[in-house]
Amino acid sequence: MSSERYHQHFTISWDQLHRDVRQLCHQLIERDFKGIVAITRGGLIPAALIARELNIRLIDTVCIKSYDHMDQGGLDIMKGVDHDGDGWLLVDDLVDTGKTARAVREMLPKAHFVTMYAKPEGRPLVDQYLTEVAQQCWIQFPWDMGIAYVEPLADQLKK
Ligand SMILES: O=P(O)(O)OC[C@H]1O[C@H](OP(=O)(O)OP(=O)(O)O)[C@H](O)[C@@H]1O
Numbered sequence: 333m334s335s336e337r338y339h340q341h342f343t344i345s346w347d348q349l350h351r352d353v354r355q356l357c358h359q360l361i362e363r364d365f366k367g368i369v370a371i372t373r374g375g376l377i378p379a380a381l382i383a384r385e386l387n388i389r390l391i392d393t394v395c396i397k398s399y400d401h402m403d404q405g406g407l408d409i410m411k412g413v414d415h416d417g418d419g420w421l422l423v424d425d426l427v428d429t430g431k432t433a434r435a436v437r438e439m440l441p442k443a444h445f446v447t448m449y450a451k452p453e454g455r456p457l458v459d460q461y462l463t464e465v466a467q468q469c470w471i472q473f474p475w476d477m478g479i480a481y482v483e484p485l486a487d488q489l490k491k
Pocket residue numbers: 371372373374375396397398399400401424425426427428429430431432433454
């Protein structure tokens with residue numbers, strides 16, 4: 333599936349992401365998790381921040397790739413885990429079509445699955461998420477961006 337389905341961008345700064353993670357953690361703090369399973373690579377960043385808030389030191393990974401930038405390809409599962417997820421917190425940055433989530437759910441059916449952001453097609457596959465984002469929106473994460481010079485408006489208009 334190609335990038336043509338995305339008509340808008342939803343840009344998230346490091347600050348926003350950090351605030352969002354802390355807000356999600358308020359909803360998780362009462363639970364007692366054995367550890368976190370992060371879905372690489374996008375799940376690694378929220379997983380590290382969640383681990384700090386919930387004081388979790390045991391972190392494992394499911395290594396999986398589905399997209400090449402905005403283009404969705406076949407699922408490439410490079411590493412799984414040797415348990416069914418019982419008592420574990422499963423973390424990804426977002427759920428979009430739900431293809432990745434469906435595959436990981438099969439591997440860890442008993443895990444508590446959370447994402448920071450969820451689009452409608454993938455939303456039913458997670459147990460909890462913080463913010464819903466429209467299906468046609470591409471979520472632009474801070475680790476995919478950089479700070480760039482912007483020309484003053486007056487100079488732009490001279491051209
Ligand atoms: O719901 P889906 O349509 O499956 O899309 C969601 C998945 O896509 C992205 O991962 P990606 O495959 O781009 O790899 P990355 O985490 O290494 O960036 C994102 O981090 C989710 O894991």
